[in-house]
Amino acid sequence: MSEPIRITRATHKKEKPKDKDLSFGTVFTDHMFVMDFEEEKGWYDPRVEPYGAFPLDPATAVLHYGQSLFEGLKAFRGKDGTIRLFRPQKHVERLNRTAHRMSIPALDPEVVFKSWTTVVDVDRAWVPASVGTSLYIRPTVIASEPFLGVRPAKRYLYYVILSPVGPYYPEGLAPTKIKVIDNYVRAVAGGLGEAKTAANYAASLYAAEEAKHEGFTQVLWLDGVQHKYIEEVGTSNIMLRIGDEVITPPLSGTILAGVTRDTALTLMRGWGVRVAERPITIDEAVAAAENGTLREVWATGTAAVISPVGELAYKGRRLVVNQGRIGELAQKLYDTIVAIQYGEAPDPHRWTVAV
Numbered sequence: 188m189s190e191p192i193r194i195t196r197a198t199h200k201k202e203k204p205k206d207k208d209l210s211f212g213t214v215f216t217d218h219m220f221v222m223d224f225e226e227e228k229g230w231y232d233p234r235v236e237p238y239g240a241f242p243l244d245p246a247t248a249v250l251h252y253g254q255s256l257f258e259g260l261k262a263f264r265g266k267d268g269t270i271r272l273f274r275p276q277k278h279v280e281r282l283n284r285t286a287h288r289m290s291i292p293a294l295d296p297e298v299v300f301k302s303w304t305t306v307v308d309v310d311r312a313w314v315p316a317s318v319g320t321s322l323y324i325r326p327t328v329i330a331s332e333p334f335l336g337v338r339p340a341k342r343y344l345y346y347v348i349l350s351p352v353g354p355y356y357p358e359g360l361a362p363t364k365i366k367v368i369d370n371y372v373r374a375v376a377g378g379l380g381e382a383k384t385a386a387n388y389a390a391s392l393y394a395a396e397e398a399k400h401e402g403f404t405q406v407l408w409l410d411g412v413q414h415k416y417i418e419e420v421g422t423s424n425i426m427l428r429i430g431d432e433v434i435t436p437p438l439s440g441t442i443l444a445g446v447t448r449d450t451a452l453t454l455m456r457g458w459g460v461r462v463a464e465r466p467i468t469i470d471e472a473v474a475a476a477e478n479g480t481l482r483e484v485w486a487t488g489t490a491a492v493i494s495p496v497g498e499l500a501y502k503g504r505r506l507v508v509n510q511g512r513i514g515e516l517a518q519k520l521y522d523t524i525v526a527i528q529y530g531e532a533p534d535p536h537r538w539t540v541a542v
């Protein structure tokens with residue numbers, strides 16, 4: 188039996204934004220979930236508290252060496268009022284895979300799942316209702332020991348914050364302009380590319396910022412060794428529809444095992460679409476664009492769900508995909524996933540869990 192969760196309710200409630208004003212990750216709810224780890228005790232004292240700052244010693248290990256992890260999943264309010272988490276089990280599993288890679292002590296999957304349902308339930312009034320909005324759940328672990336030696340910490344803090352969100356990209360579902368990066372490296376096999384940890388994202392910032400200044404929405408990463416194989420778009424997985432096949436790079440250690448990636452692959456296989464998880468070079472994509480067989484490109488991620496790519500810039504060339512419009516399969520995936528998330532379509536794979 189796991190330790191019961193203590194709940195301390197906020198006495199002051201914040202004002203909630205209107206659904207139409209929601210963007211991504213700027214507003215936080217009234218409560219958060221917190222749990223501590225000490226070497227002698229293991230994970231202990233699971234609790235829900237009013238949302239607030241943590242006092243951190245300036246020597247706190249995470250601030251120096253980035254020993255941390257995070258996850259990101261969403262809760263949706265259906266028209267029937269039911270609040271559903273989307274594929275929480277997958278996120279629990281990935282959280283512990285990242286913990287392992289980051290030398291962070293494993294968390295009890297049941298406690299992690301309970302932490303999400305409990306804090307979402309306490310703040311259920313914050314789950315927005317319009318289609319395109321949701322409550323983003325951000326579980327995080329940080330090394331909280333004040334210590335400057337380079338080794339895994341002996342103390343950690345697990346916390347979960349909640350943020351009502353709208354679209355991740357201001358473009359919404361409008362196709363994005365993407366710059367292909369061949370002069371910076373985000374990850375190599377054996378590195379942190381498949382871990383949902385701060386350093387993986389820190390490594391992506393400089394190139395993304397440079398691309399933004401040049402008028403692009405995001406970057407497309409190539410492999411870190413040969414700068415040849417397509418890896419991912421920004422922080423999302425990528426899928427290319429070439430001829431009658433949908434191709435996505437394999438999970439070979441440099442990219443995140445996206446939950447939306449898995450969802451899209453499962454749906455497409457169920458629809459009889461030919462899908463291949465295989466290495467694909469940027470040259471193959473360029474050739475397909477030139478001979479007219481590159482029909483669609485889209486990114487998949489929890490935050491943006493499906494984000495169509497309208498243009499790829501590579502070595503001074505601009506490849507326009509599907510005349511810059513969202514493609515038929517990307518649209519079908521978006522509509523199907525969203526319908527399941529809001530409880531408006533059957534959920535044969537049991538991906539949603541009601542809170």
Ligand code: COI
Pocket residue numbers: 259422423487488489490491
């Ligand atoms: C996602 O959910 O697709 C992301 O990776 C974005 C997140 C890190 C804000």
